[in-house]
Amino acid sequence: MTQKVAIVGGGMVGATVAYYLSKLPGNTQQEVTLYDDGTGQATKAAAGIISPWLSKRRNKRWYELAKAGADLLPQLAREANLSNAVYQQTGTIITRSNDADLESLYQLAQNRRQDAPQMGTVSQLTSEEVSQMIPLLHQPHPGILVSGGARIDGAQYTESLLKIAQTKNLKVKNEKVSLNSDGNIVTARGTVKFDRVIVATGGWLKQTLEPLGIEADIRPQKGQLIELSVKNYEDHQVMPVLMPEGERDFIPFGNGSLIVGATHEDENGFNLEQTSEAKKDLFASAKAMVPELTIDKITGMRVGTRGYSSDFAPFFGPVPFFRKVLVAGGLGSSGLTTGPIIGKLLAGSIIFGGEPDWSNYEKELDIYLKRL
Ligand SMILES: Cc1cc2nc3c(=O)[nH]c(=O)nc-3n(C[C@H](O)[C@H](O)[C@H](O)COP(=O)(O)OP(=O)(O)OC[C@H]3O[C@@H](n4cnc5c(N)ncnc54)[C@H](O)[C@@H]3O)c2cc1C
Structure with missing residues (x-):
């Protein structure tokens, strides 16, 4: 029936x-x-990062679920014939200003990799190596590259x-x-x-x-991010996602667009207004990493509502x-x-x-x- x-x-x-x-x-x-x-x-509205493995969240069940999700996506992408514009394992780079933090992140990555082969390879990168992989960046901190990390639209x-x-x-x-x-x-x-x-x-x-x-x-939480045009980097089709310290992430898409986000606004719940404060704040984060950016390179903003449990x-x-x-x-x-x-x-x-x-x-x- x-x-x-x-x-x-x-x-x-x-x-x-x-x-x-x-x-x-x-x-x-x-x-x-x-x-x-x-x-x-x-x-x-979302940014598009798939890289749960180096999260310091202590919730083991969440980690198992997120790990299974990151594992499923490449299979699903193949089966559903999703193009690289939709889903791509570009790798993710997590940078840190402090050597001890970077070392402990590297140890965590090595440990987690033992039961998460989908992480691919894990390598330590100098500031120069980070710049080579994401040529947009000006003097980035050194980082860890997880080759199985991905971005999704x-x-x-x-x-x-x-x-x-x-x-x-x-x-x-x-x-x-x-x-x-x-x-x-x-x-x-x-x-x-x-x-x-x-x-x-x-x-x-x-x-x-x-x-x-x-x-x-x-409970609802508002999130905003900005989209920037970085047309002079159009040739760099595959740049990893960058997760620096703090909450601002950088997601370069191969078509000359860069996403920087996101805000976490508990007090604004279901509000979907694009605000000039968020625009300025996100742009300042972008400019700190890519000094040549000018405000007119912002091509759009996205706003969405996340749902959180207690x-x-x-x-x-x-x-x-x-x-x-x-x-x-x-x-x-x-x-x-x-x-x-x-x-x-x-x-x-x-x-x-x-x-x-x-x-x-x-x-x-x-x-x-x-x-x-
Ligand atoms: C700015 C931002 C950046 C983010 N970045 C990342 C990231 O990099 N990586 C990551 O893993 N996650 C990220 N997230 C989180 C992720 O986007 C969400 O957790 C996920 O998309 C939630 O999916 P969902 O299907 O539960 O809800 P939603 O995607 O919100 O879908 C719910 C849908 O239900 C519809 N709906 C609601 N009520 C009704 C109704 N009564 N009748 C009909 N339709 C209704 C809504 O309009 C909506 O279309 C981000 C979120 C935001 C906002």
């Missing part, structure tokens, strides 16, 4: 779920509708996957919807019944689940007391990395059923979802 599945939210998670629901064996039994408002989507990723799924069993509706108390979908035209509903509404998860009598532990950890799976509905939330600032694996696991559980054990990757869901 055909199973009617709805996905609410077409970001990293929703698009990946749709893709795997169209690909995994058994997909002919699914009829899938994805509803996406699109406003404020974190995935479209979230907007193109979701577009590519949804296009593939639409040739199979997916219909996409670009509209805002809500749930009713039975977990069905309420559109402007009426209520539509589904057998399973996956809620992947990012920063909006709390609002989406309210009609079910559920309070989700999610312990900064992602959570996903069937709602314990409402199993028709599955959720994914709390992906925070690393959801380009964790979103694909979460999407694949959710799609697998819809198709194959059962009670998957994801305790390696997350805590119990009732920590994050309470009855109102």
